[in-house]
Amino acid sequence: MLIDKKVTKKIAFLARIGLTEKEAEDFSKDLSNILKWMEDLKKIDVKNVDPLRNINDIELLEREDIDFSKNSDQRKLLANAPKKNGNFFTVPKVIE
Template sequence: MSISKETVHKLAHLARLELTEDQENRYQKDLGEILDWVEKLEEVDTEHVEPLTNVNEEQVPLREDVADNYFKSTEEALKNAPEKDGDFFIVPKVLS
């Protein structure tokens, strides 16, 4: 399958990549080969094949899911906080 330069430019923009001309050409070729490979996979009859939940036949042992409070008190949760205000953590401002 052929990939256009415009598609490569759009993907590079979405991925925040600045590509050289050589990189654009290489990505155009590589992406085309990947899509060719996917098209080939679509030809395989998988009607009677069960989906895999794990690549191994082994079953992963599961532990019982038990809800538990890690910290027993607010004081214990805040004891290693670099900065606190009463019962609250002080953290750097994220939004301006």
């Protein structure tokens, strides 16, 4: 197996996803199969092919740097916060 349970658990931890032992096992198999398929793809000769970055033939759009006198309504944005205090969003204490 290309990806064992330990690796799967690490990936899950980094993505903050909780897995049961059974799920960890199943996903290890799935992920290994995906990687194996990638290995197969690697065998194709793409020496003369440019990498495709996006399927659409469009260019990156740019935004103008214009002075806005006011941004989005602060109260409305804070209203959606799960927890707040005054003008601050608050979260359970993070200790460095």
